[in-house]
Amino acid sequence: MIIENMTSIHVEPIAQLEKLCFSDPWSEKSIETELSCQLSCWLVAMEGDTLLGYVGSQTVIDESDMMNLAVHPDYRRQGIAEKLVAALEEALRERGSKALTLEVRDSNAPAIRLYEKLGFQQVGLRKNYYRNPKEDARILRKEL
Numbered sequence: 001m002i003i004e005n006m007t008s009i010h011v012e013p014i015a016q017l018e019k020l021c022f023s024d025p026w027s028e029k030s031i032e033t034e035l036s037c038q039l040s041c042w043l044v045a046m047e048g049d050t051l052l053g054y055v056g057s058q059t060v061i062d063e064s065d066m067m068n069l070a071v072h073p074d075y076r077r078q079g080i081a082e083k084l085v086a087a088l089e090e091a092l093r094e095r096g097s098k099a100l101t102l103e104v105r106d107s108n109a110p111a112i113r114l115y116e117k118l119g120f121q122q123v124g125l126r127k128n129y130y131r132n133p134k135e136d137a138r139i140l141r142k143e144l
């Protein structure tokens with residue numbers, strides 16, 4: 001498996017994985033827009049031509065926000081998300097980012113476990129942040 005920067009060839013498979021993993025997925029168009037956004041850093045985990053997972057972020061000055069993270073259901077519990085987030089942290093540190101913040105559904109136990117394992121701490125709760133279904137978001141943060 002290799003982790004590399006997202007390019008245009010990854011946009012369609014990422015959009016497909018978004019649909020598979022989320023009730024409110026990003027469209028292909030909105031993912032494509034990230035390619036030309038200076039603030040964005042997206043990484044993909046690839047095995048040959050197969051997309052295993054991806055992570056997406058935006059950085060404003062020295063604060064980064066993780067917007068997306070998903071691993072294909074067939075490849076979960078193999079440490080891929082952990083490697084993606086570690087690679088993202090490294091890339092963001094190199095850009096001078098000092099902290100990484102993210103939102104996660106209150107009921108998303110696998111993701112919350114993952115972020116706890118990686119040293120994220122809860123810093124807030126956003127009531128009814130998500131739709132389909134309506135749910136609170138935990139706000140997690142890690143100093144880089």
Ligand SMILES: CC(C)(COP(=O)(O)OP(=O)(O)OC[C@H]1O[C@@H](n2cnc3c(N)ncnc32)[C@H](O)[C@@H]1OP(=O)(O)O)[C@@H](O)C(=O)NCCC(=O)NCCS
Pocket residue numbers: 021068069070071072075076077078079080081082083103104105108109110111113114115117
């Ligand atoms: C959350 C997600 C990205 C994890 O991907 P993954 O590659 O399976 O995660 P990893 O194998 O790197 O797991 C690392 C750690 O996270 C935790 N974890 C991951 N999946 C878990 C699960 N189903 N149950 C409990 N803990 C879990 C464990 O602590 C695990 O370490 P361990 O295997 O040593 O116990 C994946 O389940 C996913 O894509 N879910 C759907 C999309 C999503 O919810 N994204 C996050 C939005 S905020």
